[in-house]
Amino acid sequence: MKVAVFGGTGLIGSRVVSLLNAAGHEAVPHAQSTGVDVIEGTGIDEAVAGADVVVNLTNSPTFDEASPAFFRTSMDLLLTAADRAGARHFVVLSIVGVDQVPDLDYYRAKALQEEILAAGPIPYSIVRATQFMEFVAAVLSWTTEGDTVRLPATPIQPIAAADVAGAVAEVAAGAPLNGIRDIAGPEIYPLDELGRITVAHAGDGRTVVTDPTAGMFAAVRGDVLTNPNARLAATRYADWLG
Template structure:
């Protein structure tokens, strides 16, 4: 099969392209750097021409109130082009619990899902837990030279390599016309995850539990963890840290 991987040069996209090509498919990466602009529509029709499957891994450049406009415009352009190309499967990557978190970015990702579900093209949505690769960035949001303040929000981090493998697997399969959740094998309170990460890095800063700190402070309960029916990835956080 032929795959158009939009956002195919990024952390997940580059791995998805590699995995699909290794499996004998033809996966072509597309991004701004290859002349494809999902906001203006430039290069989109050419990128999707002849593609059996579109995998959209593009992301908003901001996490604020501007993010819904990015997903509205990009999905409008991609879905229209996929319809013209006769594409039979449209795949996106989303976030576990995305529709239950009251932030601009999570609302924007929920909008992206809703646009795909409402369209005429058979689809699959992979909702992944927070990437292990992003934990350092999360710690930096509420850190100073001595302290990192983190809430006790439960997370179930997953390795980017496992996310890419699942996206590639789903993209090569029959459209789900639904959602597959993906998470790592362990649940950690975010403050504990911070302590484990700093210790592994040899970082002497102290983690202070603060349930009002950072973006994840507004997350209700355990909505960012896997529920029944989720796929559990194999990579443990301790092994990933090594």
């Protein structure tokens, strides 16, 4: 089976390509570095030629109000080209709870991506993951002032990128879901507690202060970023840190 993986050189995409190729499929990575531009349309037709499955792991360069335009344009171009090429399955990676946080521009944009896919002409699968363990350090940096990190107590269920890639590769190699599969890490933490664990492990001397108004996840209400009923990955945060 031939799989065209857009965003195939990134954190998740490079792993997905490796896993699919190891399983005997022909997975080809596509990105700006390989001459493919999902906004300008450059190289898309060539990338999807002969592909049975298209996996879209590309991401908006910003998390602000410009992000919906990225996903609308890229999805329209990719779906049109994939349909014309005869692809039988289209896969995207999204976020657990993405349709329940309308105050976040980026979440609205990802929800739009899902809507465009579901309304499109190709059988599809959506893999929704919780927050990546690899991104926790960046989340802390957003609200760091001097030696203080301010974080809300928003419940987070972090998952390792390797586990996300495994789930995406499994879905891409299977029959279209024509729906959503949720995946998550095995443990739920308040974000401020997760921050303290991370800072303590790094030994960087910062202090984490609970602030319900701090950062991107302050807009999240309740536990919409977790799903204990999702398919749970094996990697625990403490093991990943180690």
